[in-house]
């Protein structure tokens with residue numbers, strides 16, 4: 453099949469594109485190579501994809517509609533995975549414009565193109581952050597998610613809403629996939645696992661927000677990609693009946709649209725993350741505690757029953773195994789990309 457993957461040089465886009473290529477598919481990767489973190493890491497991931505002759509790449513921002521449209525017209529993708537976005541919860545507090553532009557305007561352009569070129573299935577990367585400060589655990593796809601805590605979450609919520617309207621109006625089968633804190637090799641230098649391993653190895657101090665008490669359901673990137681590839685053939689149909697598996701499906705009553713959580717099955721606190729990294733790297737980490745966690749959910753925990761009903765799988769790779777694999781990659785080459793790791797929350801937030 454022919455897949456368009458936006459954000460292909462990003463952490464998850466890279467793993468997904470590589471898996472699709474390994475499975476024998478053709479992939480058009482589009483990525484604007486933004487400088488949110490070291491572009492060298494994106495180039496390196498992309499160079500690995502370019503070793504496949506079924507991979508084409510275009511360094512294009514989604515907001516550049518004519519260029520994007522010409523690419524899609526020429527490639528004629530059957531399935532679109534839309535992962536390109538300005539990610540990062542904390543960074544969005546200080547840089548809202550970037551998020552509105554990349555996520556809302558960028559997604560809008562992509563939806564307009566999908567409307568014209570009609571893929572068999574459009575799958576969009578959404579986030580656990582859209583559940584906001586919801587305290588009904590575990591998070592189920594059908595529960596209310598109207599109260600985003602960060603600009604990032606608000607833009608992702610807007611993308612889900614826009615995609616639903618396009619699915620309804622133009623009959624574009626659409627799945628919004630809500631990822632939960634994804635870790636693994638080739639991971640993002642702004643995220644906690646990279647920061648903690650890098651600080652351990654270099655003897656730097658880590659900043660721990662929310663006094664380390666925040667809880668995250670974390671997901672191994674390999675499990676995520678497996679689930680994403682299985683969802684390709686689970687195409688939502690308008691007006692389909694509720695699932696018969698005893699699970700409340702999030703299918704829309706008026707559009708071929710649904711939301712699905714993909715989460716890893718392990719919940720860890722930030723303190724446990726630091727302790728595990730310390731143990732597995734055999735390096736001491738100096739901790740600097742901060743009480744603030746503005747814009748962030750205190751806890752994320754997913755219901756994965758819908759994913760299981762739709763695909764038969766239930767991700768479960770343990771956190772310790774994820775850290776081991778990450779540390780091994782960090783020592784091989786990951787250490788190179790920390791220099792430009794973005795600062796997180798300014799003291800004044």
Ligand code: NAD
Pocket residue numbers: 458459460461462463464465482483484485486487488494512513514515534535536537538539540553554555558577578579580630631632633634635640
């Ligand atoms: P990433 O930053 O590594 O990848 C995103 C890629 O998109 C980058 O390579 C960037 O250059 C590109 N990009 C950004 N804006 C663009 C634009 N307007 N046009 C073209 N390219 C653009 O992030 P990631 O961790 O791989 O995340 C992938 C997707 O998954 C994002 O949509 C993110 O919001 C979502 N997500 C990630 C996580 C996680 O834990 N990593 C969790 C929830 C949701």
Ligand code: UGA
Pocket residue numbers: 539540541579580581582631632633634642643644645647658659660661662666667668722745748796
């Ligand atoms: C991650 C991604 O960065 C988002 O793009 C994504 O949307 C989100 O997952 C999601 O699941 O929706 P986050 O959970 O904040 O966001 O992931 P990390 O950046 O790895 O942070 C994990 C935890 O560690 C958070 O509680 C954070 O406050 C904490 N942390 C992070 C620190 O205490 N110190 C740091 O230096 C970095």
